[in-house]
Amino acid sequence: MASEDTLKSKRIRLRIPKDYHQEPVISHLISDYGLTVNITAAILGANAVGDGWFDLELKGIDPQIQDGLSYLQGLQLEVWDDSKIADW
Template sequence: MTSLKPFSSPHAVSSPDDRQNAQTRIRLRIPKRYQQEPIISNLITQHGLTINIRAALLGANAREDGWFDLELHGPSIQIESALMYLNDLDLEIWHDNNEDGW
């Protein structure tokens, strides 16, 4: 299993053609202060991505932060935009560049 790396650059996904469909997998911590915000829904509606929730960990009655293992599918430029959106919210994001070793 490869090690996870915190997301640190909006250019984590690169492609010779930004319109080319791509896939990336991230792990994301959403603090409880955002529990009323449709963050994952916004990835779909505002960034045009298909999201597959591979796993999630939520506390009882939403008293804890939420942890999500997400696959993001869509054009590379849209994935990059979505990652910048999550970064702008100051969420903890872990990104693995080696998709096969996740």
């Protein structure tokens, strides 16, 4: 089996600005890119006044993960991976 076909896991922290609170950003990672998404932590105000923060674990094959990350970057969302977050 090729290494790109191997199921991988990637942890990211994602900031979702209030302008995107009504957009199904995480849902698109699942439906459009075939990723399994586990929300490991989240901060989102009940009144959606400020930005939301999500710690996500993405599972899929490497091309799926890379395409999902490209989608998030295309939306100009801030994304940090586990190598840049000290408390992981």
